[in-house]
């Protein structure tokens with residue numbers, strides 16, 4: 263069984279939810295991964311020059327909250343500017359009630375512990391944590407250039423220099439994790455963010471695993487453990503944790519859904535990351551080790567080089583089958599050295615993967631011909647090369663063409679983490695209904711859920727302007743309509759209430775009614791009471807709008823940055839009723 267031991271670290275949030283500056287500073291000039299370099303100058307601008315010197319306890323009131331940067335399964339991430347220093351951060355807001363309801367306590371705790379342990383220029387830094395009655399806040403290093411997938415999509419695939427540089431940064435970060443005994447378990451371009459100066463920053467440790475023992479390094483002068491590995495001396499503690507206490511306190515004041523049985527189940531279940539990057543050993547026997555990350559690394563190298571996912575079926579089940587059979591097709595004109603490295607990472611037997619402790623470790627991986635002439639010691643001093651496509655187009659043999667694995671396919675707009683494997687493996691029929699198309703549609707980016715271009719039409723009539731995708735969405739929304747009712751406007755919005763930010767599908771109906779639903783679960787969440795006094799108004803220029811009712815103000819942000827459409831549609835609906 264896949265258990266997740268918890269190691270209590272000295273730098274984990276103090277009890278009582280006090281502000282807790284990350285203990286990064288304890289090794290501010292530490293050597294990690296054997297690179298004797300100072301961390302501080304490498305922190306991407308604009309980051310605090312001295313994250314350790316934070317005498318004052320922080321709270322959310324110390325930050326000016328800006329736009330929503332993204333949404334994860336536990337909550338939203340917003341831009342936050344420290345009022346005192348003007349430094350910008352990404353603030354992850356986790357709703358306690360939601361964490362409890364979704365049984366995510368352990369995952370939230372693991373993520374925080376891993377953030378606290380890490381001290382590497384290519385891993386997102388956690389600077390502060392604090393809490394309010396309703397939320398937990400993680401103040402993180404801001405990565406303003408989106409994620410690696412976003413960068414890859416801009417050019418299709420990376421040229422050799424670019425691939426080598428970014429793979430080297432990923433390797434350096436993964437080596438650091440493994441030296442700390444941390445397995446990421448969900449490495450993929452979406453979890454690799456980009457800083458303002460275009461360095462990669464690995465994030466999303468919610469599915470990470472802290473091994474009982476940190477991975478021993480190879481006998482190699484350039485592989486000493488970093489200062490921060492001293493946390494490995496700490497006592498494993500599987501029963502209590504400050505975060506748990508916090509959430510327990512919260513549960514006392516909510517609906518008390520965090521019953522022990524549920525929590526135990528969550529702990530016992532094993533997250534497997536994302537189908538396309540999952541290693542064969544996880545599929546066959548739910549085994550996970552640092553070697554699983556090497557498989558994912560091979561997948562990422564393939565993806566950056568070719569612009570395609572190495573293993574991609576039309577459903578998760580078919581993807582798992584491809585992984586299990588190592589059903590891998592290379593472009594006909596792939597560089598043989600790159601192909602060799604991919605082949606040595608995508609090896610079925612985990613311990614035979616290049617970089618595995620039993621196969622030379624990271625020092626051997628770094629010596630591969632792919633990195634010939636690459637000065638690892640200079641990695642953090644070199645400016646990143648420009649992101650560009652190779653001069654020669656990547657060519658696949660036509661017979662191997664599987665559009666579903668292409669980056670340009672809408673299927674690959676977003677790959678979603680999946681929880682447990684067993685049902686998907688044993689039940690193909692089940693898996694086909696669980697495929698990534700539906701996952702992507704329900705939880706994917708706004709680009710997948712573009713609203714129809716026309717407004718004030720009966721969208722249910724499937725006008726010519728409406729894409730197939732939109733029709734499918736509208737069809738799904740039909741269940742929220744009353745008899746004879748049609749949709750006047752619909753689209754994804756961020757709905758803000760205090761510091762709670764939720765993604766909702768807002769629907770204006772012909773009755774008229776303004777209802778909002780959970781777009782992932784497709785469940786009704788509420789209704790904005792309609793009256794002729796309702797007043798919609800655009801706020802600023804970043805997609806925000808408010809709907810003022812006699813009793814309450816609803817703050818929204820249109821994900822397509824077209825708040826005007828809501829103001830127009832609502833105003834039209836009011837006028838039509840008046841007439």
Ligand SMILES: Nc1ncnc2c1ncn2[C@@H]1O[C@H](COP(=O)(O)OP(=O)(O)OP(=O)(O)O)[C@@H](O)[C@H]1O
Pocket residue numbers: 331332333334335336337338339352354386402403404405406453455465466468679
């Ligand atoms: N440090 C950051 N800087 C800038 N944007 C960020 C940062 N961290 C997260 N984001 C944005 O917020 C989104 C949500 O991040 P979060 O870590 O909460 O969840 P996730 O990685 O998408 O998925 P999940 O936690 O559900 O597995 C990211 O996809 C990214 O767009």
